[in-house]
Amino acid sequence: MSGRIGITFGPDGVSENVERILKGIEVVWLKDLAEEDRPGELEKCDLLLCQFLTSKELTDGEWAALRNVPAVQTVSAGVDQVPMDRLGDDTDLYANVGGWAPPIAEHVLAMALCCSRRLVQQTRDLSDGIFGFMGYGLKTLKEKVALIVGYGGIGRETASVLSRFGMEVQGLGRRRPEDSLLSRGWTMSELKEALGQADLVVLALPLTKETEGLFDDDILTSMKDDAILVNIARAAIVDEGALYRRLKSSPDFFAALDVWWNEPRDGGAFSTDEPLMELPNLVGSSHNSNQTETAPREALEIALENCLRIVDGNGPSGLVRKDEYLR
Known part of the structure; x- marks a missing residue:
């Protein structure tokens, strides 16, 4: 060669x-x-x-x-x-x-578990002296439906991890995904229907002209009131204000974000336009889901x-x- x-x-x-x-x-x-x-x-x-x-x-x-x-x-x-x-x-x-698929898929699972087991709220309560032994409505991921929006390399690795964890995994893409890991494939034209039956939604699609702002008020309200949204793709796929409104109005709806709308890459201070960090149903990481040794x-x-x-x-x-x- x-x-x-x-x-x-x-x-x-x-x-x-x-x-x-x-x-x-x-x-x-x-x-x-x-x-x-x-x-x-x-x-x-x-x-x-x-x-x-x-x-x-x-x-x-x-x-x-x-x-x-x-x-x-x-x-x-x-x-x-x-x-x-x-x-x-x-x-x-x-x-x-x-x-970068293997570490990102691990991160998706970690974020989903953090939400389903209410770890952020429990940590905050413990720091305030509250020992809420039975008070959090903890949930399992096993046998729940996971929808992966964007079924490329990261999406498929995430499907592999979640299926081994006992979840029913579905995939959605521009073309209907067909994979032995999936119980069902969807196309973008079926997005709202697919979201309406999913317990965990993972965003793994690229930021393009078509996907910028895709997850607006209308799309977010089509999700279950107790769903978990994990975004390891790009922040601009989700409308920040719409996400804040959904989280604020639906306390059992959780979002886990590895990507943000304003990411300080020059050592500056991190901030969001909406007061997302005040919410107990938000989990975050610093755009480092791909990082391992x-x-x-x-x-x-x-x-x-x-x-x-x-x-x-x-x-x-x-x-x-x-x-x-x-x-």
Whole structure:
């Protein structure tokens, strides 16, 4: 196998895995080159491997050169941060499908259990000296219906985890999912009907033009009054005000959020527009559902394997429809 792959990160800490998986491929470590040499070397590549492909990840010269590169693979699963208009029309973009799925699926289960066992409220009460031995209406997940909205790599791994926990798992996608893990598949046109019979709803779909603000007042009120909503996708899929109103009016309705509308990535203070953090039926984490001690290495390996398939033309996964994204 031959080919030339440019990489925007490393080589420290990743070169061993890169060389092992991309054996026979010429690897260009762009960070090791002088800045003025990078665009020319990038332009000669068959593929670029990058972390997120944000605007700041490449210089203007590198972005211009990238328009002539046939393909880009991200290590990240999501690609809504990519400035799509800076990619060439003929440049294929591949997301890292399933790359971060195992830790995220574990996180979904942890969040669902935190809600069903009322752990946030119990912790708050204990800190206030309240020992509510029988007072929380604790629930089981076993034999309940879980609906996974967005049935890609993360969705399928989540289905595997939840089914082993004894849940009946259903999937919903643009096309009706068919999988031995699922008791039923739904399409987006059936969203409200599917939500109305689910006890746990997991959002694992990408943020696109069609999904931005999808979970508004109308959609949220179609869910059961005692349902659990877990969002490990993107915050903007859910309308913040609508979620606050649903949580406030339905104390047995729970939401568990790993993603937020205003995420301070520069060390700033975290805040929400609505007073969500005051609510006892909200569980949160700091957009770190993908983080474990082994996850970065495992995700990189999956991305590298897909790079081989791209260069070899051997059925790569994760091809992105660039025109569906917000920018």
